[in-house]
Amino acid sequence: MISSKTKSSMFVPEVVIQRIPIYLRILQEELNFGNNVISSKNLGNRLQMSSAQIRKDLSYFGKFGKQGQGYPIAFLVDKLKVVVGLEQNWNACIIGAGRLGQSIINYPGFSPEGFKIVAAFDSNNKSYSDENSIPILGMEKLSKTIQDKSIRVAIVSVPAIEAQKVIDLLIIEGIKAILNYAPISPKVPNDVVVRNIDPILSLQSMTYYLKRN
Amino acid sequence: MISSKTKSSMFVPEVVIQRIPIYLRILQEELNFGNNVISSKNLGNRLQMSSAQIRKDLSYFGKFGKQGQGYPIAFLVDKLKVVVGLEQNWNACIIGAGRLGQSIINYPGFSPEGFKIVAAFDSNNKSYSDENSIPILGMEKLSKTIQDKSIRVAIVSVPAIEAQKVIDLLIIEGIKAILNYAPISPKVPNDVVVRNIDPILSLQSMTYYLKRN
DNA sequence: GGTTGTGAATACATTCACAGCA
DNA sequence: TGCTGTGAATGTATTCACAACC
Numbered sequence: 001m002i003s004s005k006t007k008s009s010m011f012v013p014e015v016v017i018q019r020i021p022i023y024l025r026i027l028q029e030e031l032n033f034g035n036n037v038i039s040s041k042n043l044g045n046r047l048q049m050s051s052a053q054i055r056k057d058l059s060y061f062g063k064f065g066k067q068g069q070g071y072p073i074a075f076l077v078d079k080l081k082v083v084v085g086l087e088q089n090w091n092a093c094i095i096g097a098g099r100l101g102q103s104i105i106n107y108p109g110f111s112p113e114g115f116k117i118v119a120a121f122d123s124n125n126k127s128y129s130d131e132n133s134i135p136i137l138g139m140e141k142l143s144k145t146i147q148d149k150s151i152r153v154a155i156v157s158v159p160a161i162e163a164q165k166v167i168d169l170l171i172i173e174g175i176k177a178i179l180n181y182a183p184i185s186p187k188v189p190n191d192v193v194v195r196n197i198d199p200i201l202s203l204q205s206m207t208y209y210l211k212r213n
Numbered sequence: 214m215i216s217s218k219t220k221s222s223m224f225v226p227e228v229v230i231q232r233i234p235i236y237l238r239i240l241q242e243e244l245n246f247g248n249n250v251i252s253s254k255n256l257g258n259r260l261q262m263s264s265a266q267i268r269k270d271l272s273y274f275g276k277f278g279k280q281g282q283g284y285p286i287a288f289l290v291d292k293l294k295v296v297v298g299l300e301q302n303w304n305a306c307i308i309g310a311g312r313l314g315q316s317i318i319n320y321p322g323f324s325p326e327g328f329k330i331v332a333a334f335d336s337n338n339k340s341y342s343d344e345n346s347i348p349i350l351g352m353e354k355l356s357k358t359i360q361d362k363s364i365r366v367a368i369v370s371v372p373a374i375e376a377q378k379v380i381d382l383l384i385i386e387g388i389k390a391i392l393n394y395a396p397i398s399p400k401v402p403n404d405v406v407v408r409n410i411d412p413i414l415s416l417q418s419m420t421y422y423l424k425r426n
Numbered sequence: 427g428g429t430t431g432t433g434a435a436t437a438c439a440t441t442c443a444c445a446g447c448a
Numbered sequence: 449t450g451c452t453g454t455g456a457a458t459g460t461a462t463t464c465a466c467a468a469c470c
Contacts, residue, residue, distance in 0.1 A: 015460090015461070017421045017422075020421075021413075021414045022398060022414060024417070025414075039430090046398070048398075048400055051430095052462075056461090063430080065431080066469090067429050067468070068427075068429050068470040069429065070430085083421070084418070085421055090416075103316050106312075109396070109413060110412075113416070113417065114416075153423075176423060177420065177422065177423055179412060179415055179416055179419075183238070183322070185259070195416070197415065199392060200234075200323065200326045200328075203327075203328050203390075204234035204297065204299060205231040206366065206390040206392075206406045207297055207299060208233075208296070209230075210298055210366075210389055210390055226439070253452075264451095264452095265440075265441050266440060266441075269441085269454080271453090272452090278451075278453080280446070280447045280448055281447070281448045281450045282448075283450090283451065
């Protein structure tokens with residue numbers, strides 16, 4: 001067999017990667033509901049997308065289904081978790097412990113999904129009474145803490161003006177995955193992934209469709 | 214001239230619509246900074262994208278630039294605001310006044326960007342002490358309030374299990390634009406636009422890239 | 427019969443490259 | 449000279465459609 005790329009070396013489009021966690025969420029639901037097999041058609045219905053797209057997406061990573069039956073859910077969940085790196089937990093830190101930062105710190109939803117916030121930083125040494133037991137450290141502790149606690153993911157919730165500076169710092173410290181809540185479009189090298197949480201942009205990109213009906 | 218579609222009837226890809234508010238944000242910044250002309254190249258640099266893409270995007274809506282110079286910023290801002298429907302303000306309501314809902318209600322950032330939260334609803338008649346003066350109404354007031362206050366946009370911040378039900382309700386009331394904070398993939402008819410704010414999916418779609426370096 | 431996995435076909439998005447203009 | 453606006457070319461993503469299989 002000549003020049004057939006192995007699955008693991010094949011380039012996977014970014015959009016596909018972004019859909020895997022969505023699939024995982026539904027699969028987990030189905031598992032909890034007691035089902036143990038699901039077809040691409042069924043999964044597609046749940047997500048308002050075509051069965052072909054689901055099959056094609058999954059095919060980037062291997063063959064997980066049984067013809068005539070569908071996908072064994074528990075097996076597929078395990079495989080997909082390994083594919084996207086969710087078979088392990090990841091330590092995260094948060095920069096910016098104002099109102100928003102505090103809400104994020106106290107939000108209980110991250111840790112069951114594989115992300116543990118193990119440190120919080122703020123330039124003002126505002127020591128909010130935090131309900132969780134995460135102390136808020138000064139920015140000078142950033143570098144050492146990232147090393148010591150093996151932090152690989154950072155959440156940015158500082159004001160817009162400070163955000164790019166903070167992100168630059170994180171990049172220097174070797175952080176390659178950033179969840180950014182500041183309303184800016186950060187500049188980052190192309191080995192760093194950023195996801196922006198920007199409700200205002202989301203709202204503003206909907207009104208276009210409101211005008212025409 | 215045979216069969217040349219007018220700009221206003223031309224189909225504009227969704228991705229393009231989503232980028233317009235991003236452009237607007239930078240343009241506004243430039244204005245505040247005192248600049249009054251910007252080139253596609255310059256704007257592209259700010260956003261880490263190609264100048265060609267920016268020119269192509271803008272060309273869906275008209276010709277706003279001057280050859281040899283660039284785009285007059287104030288003029289472009291005005292035009293783009295009209296294009297995406299941001300020359301006017303929009304009334305919004307929020308369903309779900311728990312922790313998250315309260316944060317959203319008290320967030321001061323929406324209104325300067327054209328969205329005013331004029332009503333809040335919750336099934337539990339929990340009357341949190343709200344810092345703003347928006348009263349929290351029972352769900353039975355939803356229908357009438359949406360009509361009376363001309364609400365066109367809804368923000369959903371209820372628990373996951375209730376979210377689809379609430380969204381179905383909103384759709385019955387004629388809402389066509391929904392900002393959804395619940396961790397689900399809602400099913401909606403295709404004349405309804407939904408934007409999901411889902412930090413967990415964002416985090417989970419980054420770890421894939423952490424494994425390989 | 428029902429469903430996967432996948433090349434081929436189609437649809438969509440981005441970039442190229444250059445004429446046209448200030 | 450410097451930049452826009454845009455068809456044409458390229459690159460990406462989605463869908464089709466069907467052989468292979470349980």
